[in-house]
Amino acid sequence: xxxxxxxxxxxxxxxxxxxxxxxxxxxxxxxxxxxxxxxxxxxxxxxxxxxxxxxxxxxxxxxxxxxxxxxxxxxxxxxxxxxxxxxxxxxxxxxxxxxxxxxxxxxxxxxxxxxxxxxxxxxxxxxxxxxxxxxxxxxxxxxxxxxxxxxxxxxxxxxxxxxxxxxxxxxxxxxxxxxxxxxxxxxxxxxxxxxxxxxxxxxxxxxxxxxxxxxxxxxxxxxxxxxxxxxxxxxxxxxxxxxxxxxxxxxxxxxxxxxxxx
Amino acid sequence: xxxxxxxxxxxxxxxxxxxxxxxxxxxxxxxxxxxxxxxxxxxxxxxxxxxxxxxxxxxxxxxxxxxxxxxxxxxxxxxxxxxxxxxxxxxxxxxxxxxxxxxxxxxxxxxxxxxxxxxxxxxxxxxxxxxxxxxxxxxxxxxxxxxxxxxxxxxxxxxxxxxxxxxxxxxxxxxxxxxxxxxxxxxxxxxxxxxxxxxxxxxxxxxxxxxxxxxxxxxxxxxxxxxxxxxxxxxxxxxxxxxxxxxxxxxxxxxxxxxxxxxxxxxxxxxxxxxxxxxxxxxxxxxxxxxxxxxxxxxxxxxxxxxxxxxxxxxxxxxxxxxxxxxxxxxxxxxxxxxxxxxxxxxxxxxxxxxxxxxxxxxxxxxxxxxxxxxxxxxxxxxxxxxxxxxxxxxxxxxxxxxxxxxxxxxxxxxxxxxxxxxxxxxxxxxxxxxxxxxxxxxxxxxxxxxxxxxxx
Numbered sequence: 001x002x003x004x005x006x007x008x009x010x011x012x013x014x015x016x017x018x019x020x021x022x023x024x025x026x027x028x029x030x031x032x033x034x035x036x037x038x039x040x041x042x043x044x045x046x047x048x049x050x051x052x053x054x055x056x057x058x059x060x061x062x063x064x065x066x067x068x069x070x071x072x073x074x075x076x077x078x079x080x081x082x083x084x085x086x087x088x089x090x091x092x093x094x095x096x097x098x099x100x101x102x103x104x105x106x107x108x109x110x111x112x113x114x115x116x117x118x119x120x121x122x123x124x125x126x127x128x129x130x131x132x133x134x135x136x137x138x139x140x141x142x143x144x145x146x147x148x149x150x151x152x153x154x155x156x157x158x159x160x161x162x163x164x165x166x167x168x169x170x171x172x173x174x175x176x177x178x179x180x181x182x183x184x185x186x187x188x189x190x191x192x193x194x195x196x197x198x199x200x201x202x203x204x205x206x207x208x209x210x211x212x213x214x215x216x217x218x219x220x221x222x223x224x225x226x227x228x229x230x231x232x233x234x235x236x237x238x239x240x241x242x243x244x245x246x247x248x249x250x251x252x253x254x255x256x257x258x259x260x261x262x
Numbered sequence: 263x264x265x266x267x268x269x270x271x272x273x274x275x276x277x278x279x280x281x282x283x284x285x286x287x288x289x290x291x292x293x294x295x296x297x298x299x300x301x302x303x304x305x306x307x308x309x310x311x312x313x314x315x316x317x318x319x320x321x322x323x324x325x326x327x328x329x330x331x332x333x334x335x336x337x338x339x340x341x342x343x344x345x346x347x348x349x350x351x352x353x354x355x356x357x358x359x360x361x362x363x364x365x366x367x368x369x370x371x372x373x374x375x376x377x378x379x380x381x382x383x384x385x386x387x388x389x390x391x392x393x394x395x396x397x398x399x400x401x402x403x404x405x406x407x408x409x410x411x412x413x414x415x416x417x418x419x420x421x422x423x424x425x426x427x428x429x430x431x432x433x434x435x436x437x438x439x440x441x442x443x444x445x446x447x448x449x450x451x452x453x454x455x456x457x458x459x460x461x462x463x464x465x466x467x468x469x470x471x472x473x474x475x476x477x478x479x480x481x482x483x484x485x486x487x488x489x490x491x492x493x494x495x496x497x498x499x500x501x502x503x504x505x506x507x508x509x510x511x512x513x514x515x516x517x518x519x520x521x522x523x524x525x526x527x528x529x530x531x532x533x534x535x536x537x538x539x540x541x542x543x544x545x546x547x548x549x550x551x552x553x554x555x556x557x558x559x560x561x562x563x564x565x566x567x568x569x570x571x572x573x574x575x576x577x578x579x580x581x582x583x584x585x586x587x588x589x590x591x592x593x594x595x596x597x598x599x600x601x602x603x604x605x606x607x608x609x610x611x612x613x614x615x616x617x618x619x620x621x622x623x624x625x626x627x628x629x630x631x632x633x634x635x636x637x638x639x640x641x642x643x644x645x646x647x648x649x650x651x652x653x654x655x656x657x658x659x660x661x662x663x664x665x666x667x668x669x670x671x672x673x674x675x676x677x678x679x680x681x682x683x684x685x686x687x688x689x690x691x692x693x694x695x696x697x698x699x700x701x702x703x704x705x706x707x708x709x710x711x712x713x714x715x716x717x718x719x
Contacts, residue, residue, distance in 0.1 A: 119474040122481050122502035122515075174699075178667040186660045195503045197444070197514040197648040199656055200435075202322040204291040214284040218277060225273045251291075 003057060004115070006050040007071070011105050013043030014078070018098035025095045033091035040078055040098065047075045058117035063133045064124060066252070067113035073137050073248070074104040080141035080172075090168055096148045128191035135183025136209075140244045142176030143216075147241035150234035166230055169237055170223070177216050180244070184209045208247035215240035271340040279334045286330065290321035335432050342425045349418050358401040358410040362681045365694030370705055372712035376689040380407045380682045383689035387680050387715065394711055396678060409680040417673035417698075423666025427659045434655030442650040447513075450521055450642040454489065457511050457647050463489040464513065467497070469643040471518065482515050484643040500645070510649050517644035520583055522568050524548065525639040527590050529563065529606070532631045542635070547590070557596055559630075565591035566637065570607065578605065590634050592616075594627070602627040606634040674699035678708065691715065 020036030023029075051072065054062040063072040081097045084090065107113070146169040153165035188209065189199040200206060219236040222228040269275065293313065294301075302310035302319060317324030365371055376383040384400065384407035391398050396411030445458040449466035456463045467485040474480045481501055488496040488508050498506045505512045526546050531553055533539040543551045543561060550562040570589035573579035578589070588608040594601050594616070604616040611633045618627040676697045683690045693712055697704035 119476065119478060119480065122479060125481070126503040128503075174671045178664070178671055181667060182664055186664060189656065189660065193653065194505065195514075197505065197512060197516070197646045198650075199653065202290070202295065207287050207291050207322075211284050211287050214280050214287070218280045218284075221273060221276060221280070226277075 001053075003050050003053045006046055006053060007109070010043050010046040010050055011102075011109070013039050013046055014074075014098060014101055014105060017043055018095060018102055021091065021094035021098055024091060030091075033094060036094055036098070037082075037085060037091065040094070041082060044075070044078045044082060047071075047078065051075060054117070060117075060120050060124075061129050061133065063137070064120060064129070065114065065118065067108050067115050068117075069133075069137075070104050070108040070113070072134070073141070074101045074108070076134075076137045076141035077101050077104070077144050080138065080145050080175075084142070084145050084168070084172060084175075088168055088171060090149070090164075092152065093145060093148050093168070096152070097145065100144070100148075123195050126191060126195065128187060128194065132183060132187040132191050135179055135187060137183075137248075139176045139178075139180030139183055140248065142172045142179065143237075143241045143244050146170075146172035146176060146237050150237045153234045154231065162230065166233065169234065173216060173219065173237065177220070180209075180216070181213065184247075185213060205247060205251045208243065208251050212240060212243040212247055215243050267340060267344075270336055271344050273341070275337050276334075276341065279330065279337060283330055283334065286321065286327060289318065290327075293318055293321070295322070296320055331432065335429060338425045338429060342422050346422060349422070353415050353418055356399065356410060356412070358399045359403060359408045360410075360679045360681060360694070362683065362692040365679055365681060365692050368694035368696060370695040370708045372693045372708075372715065374691045374693075374712075374715045375685075376691065378689055379687065380405065380684050380689045383407075383691055384409060384680075384682045387682065387691060387693070390711060390714060391678060391680075394707065396676075405684040407682040409678075409682070411678040411680070413676050414673050415675050417669050417675045420666050420668075420670025420673065423662050423669060425666075427661070427663030427666055430655050430659030430662060432659075434652035434659055436652070437655065438650045438652030442648065442652065443511075444646065444648045444650075446516070447645045447647055448519065448642050449484070449645060450640055453642075457513075458649075460509065460511060460649075461490075462495075462509065463492075464645075464647075465489055465494075466643055469518070469641055471641065482518055482643065484515055484645065486513060486645075510651065512648050514646040514648065515643065516646045519642050519644060520568060520585065520639040521642050522566060522583065522639055525566055525637050527563055527566065527637045528635045529561065529590070529592065530633045530635050531561070532633070533629055534631060535629050550595075553594075559601070560595050561632075562593045562595070563590050564593055568639070570605070585637070585639070588634065588637055590637070592632055594630070602630075604632075606632050608634045608637065671699065674704075676704050676707070678711070 017036045017039035020032050020039055024032035024036060051062045054068065058064075063069045077097060078101055081093065085094070149165045149169040149172065153162055153169065156162055156165070188206070192201065192206075193199040215236060219233060219240060222236065223233050294305075297319065299310060299314065302313060306313060313319050317326065321327055366373070376386070378386075381402075387409055388398050388400065388411075391409070391411035394413075396413050397415070398409055398411045400410075401408045443458050447455055447457075447464070449455060449464070449469075451466055451469055454463050454465040465487045467487055468483075469485075470483045472480040472483070484500045486498055486500050486506055487494045488506075496506075496508060500506045500513055500515050502515045505514045507513075524547055526544065529543045529545070531539075531541040531543060533555075539555075541554055543553075545551045545561075545563050547563050547566045550560050553559040553561055567578060567580040567587075567589050569581040569584055569586040571579055571581045571587065578591075581587075587610075589605050591603065591605055593603040600619050602616040602618050604614060606614040614632055614634075616627050616630060616632070618624040674697055676695070678693060678695045680691060680693045683692075693715070695704065695708040
């Protein structure tokens, strides 16, 4: 099977997962959520296979153009959700996350995204490409799960559910923040130093990563030191995720800079 | 002084600074940085001068942005120092005594009884805690024995480690900003240049560009040799992502270019009247070569443009330094008098046309045809030489930052306190536990320990 066939299979499995999760959302039957979770895991396995095939065929990391990058981001989203769901049992996040993932996969498959694997320009030929991009996107995926939890916090009026979503979002940030710091900032600096001779250039993507980092630092300080919880915390996480999203998409399309690869 | 300290140590200042820094940084990505006044004028009109005056056009290096970072650093230092003392005392010399009533008010608590005097019961609890890798401190106050078991005490300092890491990174940045050396070096093959402000030289032995089958660049490779007092001491191939480091300097492959000053060209001369006539001339631009014909014509290549286009007034102009449309200007002479001249093009051989200097030579001129067959400009390698003494601090700071984050999030201190009281020859044991984070795992461990306490006789 070639990569695009496995990609389509992945897409179908994610749609099936979303369908079961939505059924769970409306019927409240745990068994639907279980089936949804199985479909999501099956999709994740297929997606992993697609990424491996892509890597073998192209000979480089599967995130060097926008199509590959969005596909990898969706993979990270599902992986982060599967991990968090195993730990904290939060199937209610499932339907929303799977809908976002389907949106991303649709975007990746759209004709706007060239699919051919192009050979790597000299600057990207480094194992730091693997470390920098994969760890950063995985960190952002945990921010995405936190973001959904915060939206659900704001949407519900049930105090027990609010309490739960508040705690889930904190646990996600507790994983996402160290990952994002390591992949986005530290690995990014090390690679920039090796490739460009300077660890920090105030390139828009670097600045937006720093802004994202400031927002989550704000979240942690207001929460841990000042005891903020609930609505205000949720709003900060939402802003932080939007900053991360802008770092990922917006900077590429709206601001020119050194990171003009993908 | 107290008010001063209070201002700088307040968490509110930290939060305000985080917000201001975030907003200011956003501003810097919306206004293009480091352009000329003309560009800003075209973009912002009247506002351009004001933007430049407020240093919004070089925002990240502006006095006020640096001042914000400085204030942030002072805030971090004072906040951290203020919390460090009490934390250190808590880590090294904690209060072992606790009030049984307070223990029973904790979320995690338990009690048990023993048919033994307090000292014996305390020894049993201590063994249990030590067995689960808790470090136990003991204090006997009258008939009561107090125990304090803790693990992962280093976790207390996670946030301080993060803050220290940030300060070290800022210090590295300041040192770099004040002392770093950065310069581009253009090197042609065989050329030697001294590293900026250094006592050694580097020589480019070979420069190669490798291409993918589709024509895009795969790699630039510069074979560099470091020379100390003209003697080679180190040779290495430098590519993008693989710099050469010597005496604190790093040499990065950043770009390449063509040396168009004095390229060698190969010109083929043909005669329309004699199809068998073919002469291949290899000359450098500016040199003259003799044609093997009865008229004793000599040919000089006087100009070379890698990217020939016609300018506004139809004059030949070079558009770029890329060989998109290489063209050479040739001049023919006989007996020292110029007789014809014209442009020849590597990509468009049919466009070549020689213009006679006078009518007399017209016939002979139109018989000759020239083709620009090849050119050899010699590429030069563009390297960046950089020396930044602050860099080791940056990596140290990053290490502390990550270590601190790991401690803060995943190495929370766990504390189990116990009070063993005498109850007419028997012992009453009260236990309580606290963890700042990862409470589920701690609760599970607490349950295992206390159930062991309840079970054993």
